[in-house]
Amino acid sequence: MKKILLIGLILSCFVFATDNMAEEKSYYDIDSFEDGNITDAPQWWTFGDSKQDVVNSTIYANSPLKKYLGTKFLQIKGETNDWYIGGVGAYLGVNAEKYTHLKLYVYGSGPKSGKVTIQLYDDDNFNYKLEQDIENNYEPIFDDKFEYTVNVIWTGWKVLIIPLDKFKDVNKTVGDNIWNPDDKKGSGGLLHFQMIFLASAKTGPIDVAIDNIKLITINE
Numbered sequence: 001m002k003k004i005l006l007i008g009l010i011l012s013c014f015v016f017a018t019d020n021m022a023e024e025k026s027y028y029d030i031d032s033f034e035d036g037n038i039t040d041a042p043q044w045w046t047f048g049d050s051k052q053d054v055v056n057s058t059i060y061a062n063s064p065l066k067k068y069l070g071t072k073f074l075q076i077k078g079e080t081n082d083w084y085i086g087g088v089g090a091y092l093g094v095n096a097e098k099y100t101h102l103k104l105y106v107y108g109s110g111p112k113s114g115k116v117t118i119q120l121y122d123d124d125n126f127n128y129k130l131e132q133d134i135e136n137n138y139e140p141i142f143d144d145k146f147e148y149t150v151n152v153i154w155t156g157w158k159v160l161i162i163p164l165d166k167f168k169d170v171n172k173t174v175g176d177n178i179w180n181p182d183d184k185k186g187s188g189g190l191l192h193f194q195m196i197f198l199a200s201a202k203t204g205p206i207d208v209a210i211d212n213i214k215l216i217t218i219n220e
């Protein structure tokens, strides 16, 4: 009797543990900016002339999505006379095979808020590194680069859920041209996550904000 009870207990612990694990592993947090800076967890690098600040979300106290922003989010501003403004990127090195969508909150300040090109780089030569050609705009030498552009034309916060299969390989002569961010053969999976900030016209500003960047799994 004691033995049966013990087995029952072990079984229920196991079910509980696997349940918990399934929930925890159904998404991967890239950043929610709650730590108040972009130089830690993850350590974002920045480039170009865009100005990005972690801002207190109380300024959007009236937004229906405010409660999901936590206390802070990333605000992006800047301007250009030739489309490109700047960007941010982070090293992830994560096996992202099981994720199906990128989910993020994007704030728009009207029909000409700007554009965000999101870039994903997967490791195709199995070394956890993105080798870049510094003579050629830091393009990858061995690994794939996938892109998806969000044209921010709305006002207020919006939740975007972008299927990863909407990202297009943009370097057909480099990598294997397949989205395969797994850990097979020692691959580092999804190496870099980058966002490039652009104006909505050749000359103009960007005025957007971003929060709660996650990879998620949606079972269809």
Ligand SMILES: [Ca+2]
Binding pocket: 032, 033, 034, 068, 069, 070, 071, 072, 073, 211, 212
């Ligand atoms: Ca936040």
Ligand SMILES: [Ca+2]
Binding pocket: 123, 124, 125, 126, 127, 128, 129, 130, 131, 142, 143
């Ligand atoms: Ca590599």
Ligand SMILES: [Ca+2]
Binding pocket: 143, 144, 145, 169, 170, 171, 172, 173, 174, 175, 176, 177, 178
């Ligand atoms: Ca490629």
Ligand SMILES: [Ca+2]
Binding pocket: 122, 123, 124, 144, 175, 176, 177, 178, 179, 180, 181
């Ligand atoms: Ca690939």
